[in-house]
Amino acid sequence: MAIYDDGYRLYGAKMQPECAKVIAAFAYKSIPLDVITPSVAVIEKVVRKHIDENRVPVLITPNDRAIADSALMLRTLNEQYEEFSYYPETSRQNALCLLFELYADSFLSLAVDSVLSSKQKDVGQIGDLYADSTFNSLWQHKQKMVLPLIGVQAKTQLYFHKHLTKVLQSLDNHFLYQDFLFGNRPSAADFALYGQIKLLIEMKEFYGIVPRLSQQILAWVERIENPLPLGGEWLLDDFLPDTLWALFFHLDKGPANYLLSNINAMQLWVGQIRGQLELPDFIGEHQITLGGVRLLVATSTSLAWKTSELAGFWASLRTDNGFIEALGQSNLFKLINNNYKLPIISKNKLILEA
DSSP: OOOOTTOEEEESOTTSHHHHHHHHHHHHTTOOEEEEOOOHHHIIIIIHHHHSSOOSOEEEOTTOOEEOOHHHHHHHHHHHSOSSOSSOSSHHHHHHHHHHHHHIIIIIHHHHHHHHHHHOSSTHHHHHTTSOHHHHHHHHHIIIIIGGGGTOOGGGHHHHHHHHHHHHHHHHHHTTTOSBTTBSSOOHHHHHHHHHHHHHHHHHHHHTOSSOOOHHHHHHHHHHHSOOSSOOOBOGGGOOOHHHHHHHHHTTTHHHHHHHHHHHHHHHHHTTOOEEEEOOSEEEEEEEEETTEEEEEEEEHHHHHHHHHHHHHHGGGTTOHHHHHHHTTOGGGHHHHSOOOOOOEETTEEEEOO
16 A cells, blocks of 8 residues: 555544544654544545544544544554553553553543533533534534433433542552553553543533542643653563552443443344344443443444453453452453454454354
8 A cells, every 4th residue: 555645644633532542642652643623524525535434533544544443543553663562561461451441432431421511501512622613513413412322311420420530539549659550651541541531631620520630640641741752661570559450340340331231232133143234333222230220321333342352352361360369259250251252343344154
């Protein structure tokens, strides 16, 4: 494929958590990145040309490849620029890194959106800060149409607020002792968590957001936004401190239920399908419980496949008795113990045997 002079281009708004995550990852490795906040016209002409749908953020690589998932963006960048990986080299730390990244992208994002939605008087207010009025329509569509489908509802606001408070407290405790999650160099999980927390920081004065962000978390944000030259080490000997396990166990009820119920519903659906099928974003609904609140949420195809990939890595730790003992009877132990395999997707088509 031809190599273009444009380098890497990221279409999206800097305040989008996924964009903030990717921008920080580029900055850590000092890789130039052109961030473009697109109008609807640009989305139609440029973005849709590459991915055939109106979705941002989208990263266009120098060889004109389009990537529409932030986790895949980081993995692709990591393969291209191998020095100082975003992923710990040892299995236990990498298992938690991949889990925390998926959690930030798929569940912490709901908590942040829920807190913001509960504070705003008009659904357009957040979008108004995104710099482009036509781009705001995409954000408003998410607020009005998508978030209620995936769990951000009036009856879950209290749960999400409490969950967010607990997670921020766990991060506060951890950053008393460590610069980043897994030592004194940032990981993909740091960047994913940063993207969500950055949005809270941007909105804090606008909405008077609570809970309050601690000095430890703000110092961690500062380290991510102003990275030192490449360097630093992961925690030695695949060590996982108690402060990381505390964060892990905050994920073991609501977030674990959210991930595992979604992939269970997806597996049931796949078992009923034969032949070739265009893969939609959502395939029906399933029931979950969050903080004692029962609700129906849409079954996400992309989240199911990401959970399947995570389970595939976690399955490699089945013989790690120390790790299994630390997991105890946690719900997330099912990532190791259950067979969460899904068929391979080819060009957004699900191919199943007749």
